[in-house]
Amino acid sequence: MPTDARPSRLRLADVARTLGVSVATVSNAFNRPDQLSPALRKLVLERAEELGYRGPGIEGRLLRTGHAGAIALYIPEPMTYLMQDAFVRTFMSALMEACQARQVGLLLLPAIPHEKSERPRPPAALDVAAVDAIIFYGLAGDDPVIQRAVERGRPVIGIDMPDRDGLIGIGVDDAGGARAAARHLIKKGHRTIGIISLPTTRHRSDREGSPGDFSVASIRFPKERWQGYAEAFTEAGIEPSTVPIRICKLNARESGRAAMDALLDRNVDRPTAVLAMSDVVAQGGMDACRERGVKVPQDMAIVGFDDAPFAAQLGLTTVAQDAAAKAETAVRCALGEPVEETSVPTSLIERATS
Amino acid sequence: MPTDARPSRLRLADVARTLGVSVATVSNAFNRPDQLSPALRKLVLERAEELGYRGPGIEGRLLRTGHAGAIALYIPEPMTYLMQDAFVRTFMSALMEACQARQVGLLLLPAIPHEKSERPRPPAALDVAAVDAIIFYGLAGDDPVIQRAVERGRPVIGIDMPDRDGLIGIGVDDAGGARAAARHLIKKGHRTIGIISLPTTRHRSDREGSPGDFSVASIRFPKERWQGYAEAFTEAGIEPSTVPIRICKLNARESGRAAMDALLDRNVDRPTAVLAMSDVVAQGGMDACRERGVKVPQDMAIVGFDDAPFAAQLGLTTVAQDAAAKAETAVRCALGEPVEETSVPTSLIERATS
DNA sequence: GCATTGGACTTAAACGTTTCAGAACAAGCC
DNA sequence: GGCTTGTTCTGAAACGTTTAAGTCCAATGC
Numbered sequence: 001m002p003t004d005a006r007p008s009r010l011r012l013a014d015v016a017r018t019l020g021v022s023v024a025t026v027s028n029a030f031n032r033p034d035q036l037s038p039a040l041r042k043l044v045l046e047r048a049e050e051l052g053y054r055g056p057g058i059e060g061r062l063l064r065t066g067h068a069g070a071i072a073l074y075i076p077e078p079m080t081y082l083m084q085d086a087f088v089r090t091f092m093s094a095l096m097e098a099c100q101a102r103q104v105g106l107l108l109l110p111a112i113p114h115e116k117s118e119r120p121r122p123p124a125a126l127d128v129a130a131v132d133a134i135i136f137y138g139l140a141g142d143d144p145v146i147q148r149a150v151e152r153g154r155p156v157i158g159i160d161m162p163d164r165d166g167l168i169g170i171g172v173d174d175a176g177g178a179r180a181a182a183r184h185l186i187k188k189g190h191r192t193i194g195i196i197s198l199p200t201t202r203h204r205s206d207r208e209g210s211p212g213d214f215s216v217a218s219i220r221f222p223k224e225r226w227q228g229y230a231e232a233f234t235e236a237g238i239e240p241s242t243v244p245i246r247i248c249k250l251n252a253r254e255s256g257r258a259a260m261d262a263l264l265d266r267n268v269d270r271p272t273a274v275l276a277m278s279d280v281v282a283q284g285g286m287d288a289c290r291e292r293g294v295k296v297p298q299d300m301a302i303v304g305f306d307d308a309p310f311a312a313q314l315g316l317t318t319v320a321q322d323a324a325a326k327a328e329t330a331v332r333c334a335l336g337e338p339v340e341e342t343s344v345p346t347s348l349i350e351r352a353t354s
Numbered sequence: 355m356p357t358d359a360r361p362s363r364l365r366l367a368d369v370a371r372t373l374g375v376s377v378a379t380v381s382n383a384f385n386r387p388d389q390l391s392p393a394l395r396k397l398v399l400e401r402a403e404e405l406g407y408r409g410p411g412i413e414g415r416l417l418r419t420g421h422a423g424a425i426a427l428y429i430p431e432p433m434t435y436l437m438q439d440a441f442v443r444t445f446m447s448a449l450m451e452a453c454q455a456r457q458v459g460l461l462l463l464p465a466i467p468h469e470k471s472e473r474p475r476p477p478a479a480l481d482v483a484a485v486d487a488i489i490f491y492g493l494a495g496d497d498p499v500i501q502r503a504v505e506r507g508r509p510v511i512g513i514d515m516p517d518r519d520g521l522i523g524i525g526v527d528d529a530g531g532a533r534a535a536a537r538h539l540i541k542k543g544h545r546t547i548g549i550i551s552l553p554t555t556r557h558r559s560d561r562e563g564s565p566g567d568f569s570v571a572s573i574r575f576p577k578e579r580w581q582g583y584a585e586a587f588t589e590a591g592i593e594p595s596t597v598p599i600r601i602c603k604l605n606a607r608e609s610g611r612a613a614m615d616a617l618l619d620r621n622v623d624r625p626t627a628v629l630a631m632s633d634v635v636a637q638g639g640m641d642a643c644r645e646r647g648v649k650v651p652q653d654m655a656i657v658g659f660d661d662a663p664f665a666a667q668l669g670l671t672t673v674a675q676d677a678a679a680k681a682e683t684a685v686r687c688a689l690g691e692p693v694e695e696t697s698v699p700t701s702l703i704e705r706a707t708s
Numbered sequence: 709g710c711a712t713t714g715g716a717c718t719t720a721a722a723c724g725t726t727t728c729a730g731a732a733c734a735a736g737c738c
Numbered sequence: 739g740g741c742t743t744g745t746t747c748t749g750a751a752a753c754g755t756t757t758a759a760g761t762c763c764a765a766t767g768c
Contacts, residue, residue: 009507011754022718027756030477035757037716052505055477058484059420060755063413063723069479070461079450079460089437096433100464105479106433107424108460110453123409125423125459130412130484151406153363365724376748381726389727391746414724417753 010053019047030055062130070105071334072131074145075138079108087279087308087323091137091159094327102335107131112145124148133157133334136167140202142218157330162220163342168333170326170342174221177319177346178228178275181303184317184348185273186236190301193238194263194271195229195245196256196281198222206258209245222247225277225305244269248281256284264292264300273301273354279308279318286314286353301354315352322346364407373401384409416484424459425688426485428499429492433462441663441677445491445513448681456689461485466499478502487511487688490521511684516574517696522687524680524696528575531673531700532582532629535657538671538702539627540590544655547592548617548625549583549599550610550635552576560612563599576601579631579659598623602635610638611645618646618654627655627708633662633672640668640707655708669706676700 016023021044028035029044036044048055062068073095075081082092099106112124126134127148133155136146141161149156150166163169185193197209200217214226230240244266246259259281263271276282282304286296294300304311307320325344332339370377375398382389383398390398402409416422427449429435436446453460466478480488481502487509490500495515503510504520517523539547551563554571565584571577584594600616602609610630617625630636636658640650648654658665661674679698686693 009505009754013754023755024719024757025717027754028717031756035716040716054481054502054505056482056755058482058755059417059753060723061482062484062755063417063725063753064755064757065723066413068484069482070484072459079454080447083437083443083447083450093434093437096437096462099462100433103464103467103476103479105426105464105483106462108450108453108462110457110459113457122457125457127408128410128412128415128423129459130416130422130424148408151363151408363724366726367724377725378727378748378750379746381724382747385726389746394746410725412725414753415726417724417755418726419753 009057010051012053012056015044015048015051015053018051019044027056058130066132068130068132070107070131071099071331072107072109072126072129072134074109074111074126074134074136074149076111076140076143076145077138078111081138082108085280086310087306088137090309091323091327094324095135095331097324098328098331102331104331104335109134127152135159135330135334136161140219142202155334155336157333159326159330160221168342169220170330170333170344171221171224172321172326172346173343174224174346175228175231177305177321177348178225179232180228180346180348181275181305181319182229182232183235184350185275185301185303185354186232186238188273188301188354190271190273191236191238192269192271192273193233193243194274195226195243196259196263196274196276196285197226197245197247198251198277198281199248204249205247206249206255207247208262209247211241211243211245213245213247222277229275242269244271251278251280253280253284253287256281257288258284260285260288261292264288264294272299274303276302276304279304279306279311279314279316282316282318282353283310283314286316297353303354307349311349312351317351317354318349320347320349363411364405366410369398369402369405369407372405373398381410412484420486422484422486424461424485425453425685426461426463426480426483426488428463428465428480428488428490428503430465430494430497430499431492432465435492436462439663441661442491445677445681448678449489449685451678452682452685456685458685458689463488481506489513489684489688490515509688509690511687513680513684522696524684524687524698525575526673526675526680526700527697528578528700529582529585531659531675531702532579532631533586534582534700534702535629535659535673536583536586537589538704539629539655539657539708540586540592542627542655542708544625544627545590545592546623546625546627547587547597548628549580549597550613550617550628550630550639551580551599551601552605552631552635553602558603559601560603560609561601562616563601565595565597565599567599567601576631583629596623598625605632605634607634607638607641610635611642612638614639614642615646618642618648626653628657630656630658633658633660633665633670636670636672636707637664637668640670651707657702657708661703665703666705671705671708672703673700674703 012023012026016026026044029041109125134149135157137159156167158167158169160171161169200213200222214223217223233240246262248255282302289296289300304316304318307318311318322344366377366380370380380398383395463479488503489511491513510521512521512523515523554567554576568577568580587594600613636656643650643654658670658672661672665672676698
């Protein structure tokens with residue numbers, strides 16, 4: 001280590017001093033070209049380059065304007081979840097691309113730990129992070145962190161969440177995608193179709209469900225997807241209240257397996273097809289069929305949701321979400337760019353399981 | 355509050371005012387408990403909670419103290435690369451865990467685009483991001499962004515990079531890993547073991563080498579890895595100066611192939627095993643063996659270095675790096691925590707090639 | 709020639725926080 | 739009683755930037 005006494009960064013004032021102009025002029029050279037003559041601007045910029053001044057630092061600017069040049073992503077899970085789930089990774093990639101294109105930083109916020117602990121806990125990163133907006137992913141609609149984020153007075157975006165006071169919800173057209181999936185199975189001749197649902201509230205368990213669960217759901221997409229399924233059923237003359245439903249504890253393969261098991265155990269109304277609310281639980285369902293010797297799609301047709309990367313390998317018919325559009329829209333909203341529509345389209349991808 | 359149209363965040367001053375104390379006192383209540391009586395501190399904290407004040411915001415603090423509560427990660431690739439490569443994902447997960455544990459944000463910086471463009475380009479995120487430190491990953495040792503980062507006057511960490519003025523390099527324990535690899539082959543009964551080395555200086559060519567090349571090496575890894583190999587040889591009573599060495603021009607498959615070719619061409623001391631300094635050149639060596647009908651591992655055992663993602667598929671025995679420790683150490687350095695050792699342990703992974 | 713306009717640059721006041729240097733006061737020591 | 743020491747709180751000056759308001763001056767219109 002050399003004996004560099006003062007490695008402090010250069011400031012506007014340093015550039016201003018060597019040129020004999022005011023700091024305002026230097027600031028304007030960088031931010032408001034119309035406020036000074038082109039000749040002087042060129043001079044200032046050249047001198048800045050010469051000195052190694054890279055432009056106005058964030059410290060002062062953040063205080064003065066509140067503009068941070070980054071957006072935050074918050075998930076209620078440990079951060080590593082972003083790397084684990086293949087579907088999430090797809091979304092993340094798209095989010096990164098959107099940020100990259102705008103040269104904006106993406107700040108991953110640590111989930112706030114469950115706090116039984118001491119009262120004077122330090123302010124959470126979520127509360128103080130230097131960002132222009134916060135994007136939530138995988139959050140329940142009634143999570144209290146939403147309120148905290150909104151209080152910060154910056155745009156707050158919720159992926160797969162309903163709009164809410166101060167929260168811009170971005171989602172796929174869940175109802176439309178689900179309707180298409182259900183119609184597809186009905187067209188194939190199925191009349192008894194089971195549902196494998198994702199959890200509808202924060203209180204979670206693997207259990208039997210009913211349409212009533214969806215009307216009180218605090219998590220949006222199961223609700224909306226059910227509505228889509230139900231619409232298609234009604235169209236076809238199938239009474240939605242008679243449809244067998246299993247609700248999963250988690251979006252996990254094992255939960256899907258258990259749900260399919262329960263459906264196959266039924267004596268009456270044993271379904272010939274299943275609509276799964278995610279590809280992950282659909283995959284679990286396929287596991288259960290294989291174990292029990294139930295042939296897919298002959299004895300059991302399956303349609304997933306998400307078009308996760310592994311769905312193609314499995315030959316799983318599924319509803320594709322445009323994850324890229326979702327991420328792009330989220331970043332647009334975050335940065336205050338004009339955005340026409342906050343729900344993105346879906347499309348049914350027919351493969352071997354139906 | 356019905357009348358207040360302003361959604362502006364609460365400030366220290368707001369809390370101070372309602373209590374009739376000075377802002378300094380409120381600030382101290384949050385940051386320096388020893389500066390006021392416990393009773394008053396309690397009062398202040400309670401009132402803050404009541405008002406919904408979450409603690410001193412980043413804007414002022416950043417300006418005053420420069421403390422941002424986040425660290426940046428910069429890779430010279432598009433950000434999405436972080437999601438694509440399995441080896442990188444492992445590192446990322448570990449990095450996230452380290453950040454999560456400390457409740458520190460992880461800011462992903464967009465790579466600076468190749469700039470043929472207009473002169474007055476806006477300051478890059480790398481230059482202005484609100485972070486306490488910058489971690490580089492996958493960067494060439496002479497990339498000019500290092501200089502820019504160092505100029506910011508914050509800790510700069512380089513993963514798999516040599517130390518450099520202002521840059522803290524974090525790497526694996528090269529000597530230890532190499533020693534383990536050599537011991538492994540010796541234990542298997544090999545006595546004539548060839549070395550396929552990475553380049554030792556900036557002047558590069560595919561050529562024969564000798565121990566002297568390593569004592570004058572200007573590049574760190576080969577030197578250290580050779581030391582590890584040599585130790586193990588000496589232990590086993592093998593004179594290091596008699597060991598056949600090939601030095602590659604590049605860390606490239608083709609160079610590895612050429613090196614193995616040369617070793618197999620030897621009439622005397624034709625090796626029965628090879629220690630390669632990277633998985634890439636090891637892979638090249640395997641190519642050469644296949645072409646010449648030399649059976650691996652029967653006629654030629656091979657041990658690589660790195661545990662690159664493709665190593666498992668190839669069945670290549672190699673020296674794995676502890677990605678988690680690397681990430682943990684990087685974060686430690688970034689946050690100025692005491693760190694005893696900036697080189698991280700390795701472990702030998704035995705597969706089919708030895 | 710004198711007011712008016714507009715361009716080019718400067719002045720100075722924020723923005724919210726931290727922290728150094730006191731102030732006020734009480735207690736202890738000689 | 740004067741002096742030091744300590745405790746608890748306050749005043750005020752930074753930190754680096756942006757920007758509304760203002761100054762200066764040359765050009766224009768009459």
